[in-house]
Amino acid sequence: MENTTRVKSEEMIGRIDGRLMKNKVIKGIFLTATAFTSIILIVLLYRIISQGAPYLSWDFFQNFASRRPEQAGIKAAVIGTLWMMSVVIPTAAILGVGTAIYLEEYAKKNALTRWIQMNISNLAGVPSVVFGLLGLTIFVRVFGFGNSVLAAGFTMALLVLPVVIVASQEAIRAVPNELKEASFGLGATKWQTIYRVVLPYAIPGIATGSILAFSRAIGETAPLIVVGIPTFVAFLPSGYLDSFTALPMQIYNWTSRPQVDFHNLAAAGIIILLGVLILMNSVAVWIRNRYQAR
């Protein structure tokens, strides 16, 4: 009797080493994974910053594109991207959050809504070129917007819409039922409850998900090329039906040029693009913190 227990505990002590070993190996694997991604990121950032930083100057922001690398600037692209996002953000936010509210709060859970839900999830995986073709057919040709800010903005809004919807749905679903029931219990209508209880609670989640989606719209090139957005534009748009160019178009063009100077300009353009993305992500963080605090 006593003998067997001793053997068992000895066995267990023997196994502990093995388990600790396993623990170390697994930890090592995860650490390698993290280090690998970080190193790639650092190398990329280092390369781009060392290539592009010397080209970042006030003139770079003030000048239009040029055949002479030393005179070329990114003004039209930066302003064009801002114009485009001023269409994408309200369109995608209003349609996306609206759809999410309807699906989560109003729609009956039946075969039809399940079918809609499935389609939304599938849309999120459709290649962006397809959205470009859709934009070219509908907004550029049928609606006659031409290669304008509006056409590109709507196309990009459609591209990110599924992600905005799914993110907003998740956020709305996370609102505790008790809160909603309390609101109903006080005599609030459905809309009052959504407006005063559900949305304020869900805003941090909606904002985080949406802004990640909007960041995608800033970086996409393929749909813009298909829609026919020009690359050389030496003026700023004065309305939503004007032509414009966007950051990724300009960067894409510069990287494919033969001259090394243009490749460096492209790196400078990428730094600007990264800057815009970091700015947007900071806004997301700010919104989350602000609303979570209350």
Added chain:
Amino acid sequence: MKPVKVLTLSALLGSALLLGACSDDADTGATGEGAGDAQLQGEISIDGSSTVYPIAEAVAEEFMLEQPDVKVTVGLSGTGGGFEKFIAGETQLTNASRPIKDEESKALADAGVEFTELELAYDGLSVVVNKDNDWVDQLTVDELKKLWLDNGSTKKWSDIREGWPEEEIKFYSPGTDSGTFDYFDEVILDGGQIDKSATLSEDDNVLVQGVTGDANAIGYFGYAYYLENKDNVKVVPIVNEAGDAVEPNAETIESGEYAPLSRPLFTYVSNAAIKDDEAVAAYTQFTLENASVLAEDVGYVSLPEEKYTEQLETLEGLK
């Protein structure tokens, strides 16, 4: 929890961006207005080949210095994509790195668009090999065919000419959507299948890197890319019809000695646009008057002077 804040939040994001855009807009609105009767107004949209793009960009840049109220935009949908927009009447000019195809000119006729073909410059497709490749001294068109046409198996240098090393050849070619590929297809492949092992890329810089990094590589791309990478790759002289092995350079490309891989670069312009729109007519004229200098500026080879003069006369007839 004030509901107002929820609304302001979404409005805030959009309007902040809008404001930024508007304030920058104010400073361009005032320039060039009432600067005399020579000032034209209008919008010109140009699209097409990314090979021709640098020339078009240079022309547009210079033109807008003279005519700031004419808004010129240049896109790079590629030669085929450009024609598609030209057929739809969405552009007044379209750039092409190959002559128009029969089906494209038929579609234009169906759409009722009359057009004129203008040559802007020459490009010499440069066949290049790795710097360490000391065996390839020149290539004939037949050897190029043998190299690039798919024969169902992998090729070694020794298959092309006796005495060359028994090493597998790596191929780098522009993507099949590009006008550059189309031209090579026409003069070398003759519609045949390009070697299936070839690496295809729309970005010629990728081809340059591929050839630079592999001793057994061969590739081809526009002259401007060779010019920028002279120190990294070795250009192969091509034997022309007269039997001379000729290297691509400004003189041999312009004189036509570098054959058959010299190709003209085109822009196609809508006749109706020239007739009805003074800005388009002025722009086209400006293009022909300055293409020679600007094309050389961006790494292409200008046409002989009389070619531009001839085309300017054609243009006069269209106005």
